[in-house]
Amino acid sequence: MYKKSINNLISDTKPCESYDIMSERVLKMPMADETCDKCGKCVAVCSGHAIFIDVNWSIDLGKCIFCRDCYDLCKHITPITAPNYVLKRNDLIFSVSKHPEPISPKLSNEKTKTLKRSVSIRELDTGSCNACEIEINAMDNKYYDMERFGLKIVPSPRHADVILVTGPMTKNMLIASKKTYAATPDDKLIIACGTCAISGGLFIKGDVVGEGISDTLPVDMYIVGCPPSPNRIVVSMIDAMGLRHK
Amino acid sequence: MIRSVDIQMLDLPNELNVLLSEGYGVVCMYATEEGLMPHSIQTILRKTDKIIHITTPLDSYEYPSMSIWMPSLLPYEREMQEMNGLRPKGFTNYGPQRIMWKYDDGYPLQKDELPKERTEVPIPGNNIVGEGVFEIPVGPVHAGIIEPGHFRFSVAGEPIIKVTAHLGFTYRGIEKLLETTVLKDNIRIVERISGDTAVANSLAYAHAIEGDMEVPYRAQLLRVIFSELERIQCHFGDISGMAKDTGFAVPAATCAGIREKILRLNEMIGGHRFLMGTIVPGGVRRDISDNSLKAIEKRMLKIDFDLEDLMRMLDNSTLFTDRAETTGIVTKEIAEELRALGPTARASGIKTDIRKERPYDAYKKLGMRLYTADKGDVRSRLTVKAGEIVESVSLINQCLDRMEKGELRTEVNMQDGFNLGIVEAPRGELMHAVNVVNGNIWRYKIRDPSFINWLVLEHALPGNIVPDFPLINKSFNLSYSGNDL
Ligand code: SF4
Numbered sequence A: 001m002y003k004k005s006i007n008n009l010i011s012d013t014k015p016c017e018s019y020d021i022m023s024e025r026v027l028k029m030p031m032a033d034e035t036c037d038k039c040g041k042c043v044a045v046c047s048g049h050a051i052f053i054d055v056n057w058s059i060d061l062g063k064c065i066f067c068r069d070c071y072d073l074c075k076h077i078t079p080i081t082a083p084n085y086v087l088k089r090n091d092l093i094f095s096v097s098k099h100p101e102p103i104s105p106k107l108s109n110e111k112t113k114t115l116k117r118s119v120s121i122r123e124l125d126t127g128s129c130n131a132c133e134i135e136i137n138a139m140d141n142k143y144y145d146m147e148r149f150g151l152k153i154v155p156s157p158r159h160a161d162v163i164l165v166t167g168p169m170t171k172n173m174l175i176a177s178k179k180t181y182a183a184t185p186d187d188k189l190i191i192a193c194g195t196c197a198i199s200g201g202l203f204i205k206g207d208v209v210g211e212g213i214s215d216t217l218p219v220d221m222y223i224v225g226c227p228p229s230p231n232r233i234v235v236s237m238i239d240a241m242g243l244r245h246k
Numbered sequence B: 001m002i003r004s005v006d007i008q009m010l011d012l013p014n015e016l017n018v019l020l021s022e023g024y025g026v027v028c029m030y031a032t033e034e035g036l037m038p039h040s041i042q043t044i045l046r047k048t049d050k051i052i053h054i055t056t057p058l059d060s061y062e063y064p065s066m067s068i069w070m071p072s073l074l075p076y077e078r079e080m081q082e083m084n085g086l087r088p089k090g091f092t093n094y095g096p097q098r099i100m101w102k103y104d105d106g107y108p109l110q111k112d113e114l115p116k117e118r119t120e121v122p123i124p125g126n127n128i129v130g131e132g133v134f135e136i137p138v139g140p141v142h143a144g145i146i147e148p149g150h151f152r153f154s155v156a157g158e159p160i161i162k163v164t165a166h167l168g169f170t171y172r173g174i175e176k177l178l179e180t181t182v183l184k185d186n187i188r189i190v191e192r193i194s195g196d197t198a199v200a201n202s203l204a205y206a207h208a209i210e211g212d213m214e215v216p217y218r219a220q221l222l223r224v225i226f227s228e229l230e231r232i233q234c235h236f237g238d239i240s241g242m243a244k245d246t247g248f249a250v251p252a253a254t255c256a257g258i259r260e261k262i263l264r265l266n267e268m269i270g271g272h273r274f275l276m277g278t279i280v281p282g283g284v285r286r287d288i289s290d291n292s293l294k295a296i297e298k299r300m301l302k303i304d305f306d307l308e309d310l311m312r313m314l315d316n317s318t319l320f321t322d323r324a325e326t327t328g329i330v331t332k333e334i335a336e337e338l339r340a341l342g343p344t345a346r347a348s349g350i351k352t353d354i355r356k357e358r359p360y361d362a363y364k365k366l367g368m369r370l371y372t373a374d375k376g377d378v379r380s381r382l383t384v385k386a387g388e389i390v391e392s393v394s395l396i397n398q399c400l401d402r403m404e405k406g407e408l409r410t411e412v413n414m415q416d417g418f419n420l421g422i423v424e425a426p427r428g429e430l431m432h433a434v435n436v437v438n439g440n441i442w443r444y445k446i447r448d449p450s451f452i453n454w455l456v457l458e459h460a461l462p463g464n465i466v467p468d469f470p471l472i473n474k475s476f477n478l479s480y481s482g483n484d485l
Helices: A001-007 A019-024 A041-045 A069-073 A131-140 A173-185 A196-198 A230-241 B010-022 B071-084 B184-193 B195-210 B216-246 B247-271 B290-315 B319-326 B332-338 B342-347 B361-365 B378-402 B449-460 B468-478 B482-485
Strands: A026-030 A049-052 A057-060 A075-079 A093-095 A119-125 A152-153 A161-168 A189-193 A219-221 B002-006 B025-033 B037-045 B050-058 B062-064 B087-088 B101-103 B116-121 B133-138 B149-155 B162-168 B415-427 B429-439 B439-445
Touching: A019 B482, A026 A057, A026 B149, A026 B378, A041 A049, A049 B361, A069 A075, A069 A161, A069 B332, A069 B449, A075 A189, A119 A131, A131 A161, A131 A230, A131 B195, A131 B247, A152 A230, A161 A173, A161 A196, A189 A196, A219 A230, A219 B184, B002 B415, B010 B101, B010 B116, B025 B429, B025 B439, B037 B415, B037 B429, B050 B415, B071 B087, B071 B449, B116 B184, B149 B468, B162 B449, B162 B468, B184 B195, B195 B216, B195 B429, B216 B247, B216 B290, B216 B361, B216 B468, B247 B290, B290 B319, B290 B378, B319 B468, B342 B378, B342 B429, B342 B449, B342 B468, B361 B378, B378 B468, B429 B449, B439 B449, B449 B482
Parallel strands: A119 A152, A119 A161, A161 A189, A189 A219, B002 B050, B062 B087
Antiparallel strands: A026 A075, A049 A057, A057 A093, B025 B037, B037 B050, B101 B116, B133 B149, B149 B162, B415 B429, B429 B439
């Protein structure tokens, strides 16, 4: 009965988009082909310092800001489908010999044991440029309507299961972030949303703490994008927490 | 046209007074570290399209405070004290402008290496005491999905007596990061000053680097289209927020839907939902196809109808008008004295808009109307913003009509010296100033409209009730990250 009504809700007859339509719109990331001669020009042009060359042409997707300068530069670099999210920071490093795989890893049962079909999210801005906030706000509009999947934003960390963190963790926000973390009941999930939160992005050399929020908070999941588009934030959370099959 | 003059500190107050009485307003005041001299103060004044750039060398870290008799200088003096360590004599209104700590020996913008040690500066209270007066601290983590900022409300019952905004939580040190030679990275950083003003910021940066150079005509038109799309998107967000904060869910959801459509249009034409990476010094980065132009035209047609419906819905609702009228009034006097900017100033009856006063790019050839209102309340700001959406649509249509094939980019050679980019961002006049020495950016100054309008907001609040604060705040829609940098 419940499943049926959920299925009705996410069918395409409504103005909002179904899970399938949302997950079709993927993010593209740069990747060199086999004929890349490792000339290193793309390393110099990359503003995010995401591309590096050791044995192979490699890219750290956690640093990429998706500016597409590298496509303009080199014909060897072509867009391929990027993962929506990963669970470990190291999983974001890809190379010519390690392309992203089309699987969506699930958070371990240990971590999601307190979650049933409803997930309360508290958003924490640690110095982002507001683009991530606009996208997270957009998750509530009639196209994405995240509440039908059981995701909802709550006004206080006391009510939250998940802290969705954006921004590079500025030194000024450090104390407030730690307090927010402490105020959230235990068995919480921390999600790093966007390039700044994952790696510090362009602001690594600025007035920030460490490289991304993982130096301050224990991160469970990284959502890629600068900023990640609302459909991909919603889909990532559904996939990682297994909300569709609960 | 920029006129540069050198004026000694002794004469500066008099000179400013004279210029002020001639109708000039201070666009920005900032300090630059300079070789042997400790510092110099740079003042930029503007009267329509005439710009004066005053350099005042200082021989010590002290100078007589000018904000005592010229309140619009208050945020700049606080900022110079915090970022450069210049102490204004006779100035009592201390309080952190941006950061909640200080270096024991040094300042964030100094050229020498920064000291490691820093001490916390506690956030000061409002110091308002009396029977039944409470102080409510709010933030930095708020209930909604907004940026971090800390507010202190002094209230007696419901009505607000005084509010002070303590910002700086998103301080990332952008001005310092921009002091490099690497031009390519800079524009990426500049785009991320404030996510929803990416186009305006990169445009101001481009103008500052280009100087007096003209970019190709097609690029000019595209720049206008991008800026106006950004303005429409931003204003719809504001209207949505205002409706939401009065508890009027239907128009709020409609607006959010329209905004989403524009973000998707952005993605289609520029490859990014906030149009980051579309503007480069010397022109625009990519062409947009004829199909995209058609898509824009179609969407613009729709927006006019949508907006009309929406405004009817809001105007016919006593629920909304009751909350919005006479709430958060900014009088014309206050707006003039503090030199309020953008829609906030226009809602208080001040006719200011860079697109008209000092037109840049294709705005020179386009016709536009300036929307103003005179009450200065939330409702006035709403009507001004709605009017600006109509005007943006008309500007985009004019651009589409004039669109012709052509070059997109020209080579830019950065010239030594001082240069300025002033554009009209959705929130008001946005200024980027750059001092180039030997091909290196020596000092880069960004003055976001929010930097001034936060002060105006503090003056709009007293007398209103606390539950109206979110509504008033939304009607200003100020940027935290643009202010903090
Ligand atoms: S898209 Fe931009 S940030 Fe990402 S790898 Fe290419 S050049 Fe670097």
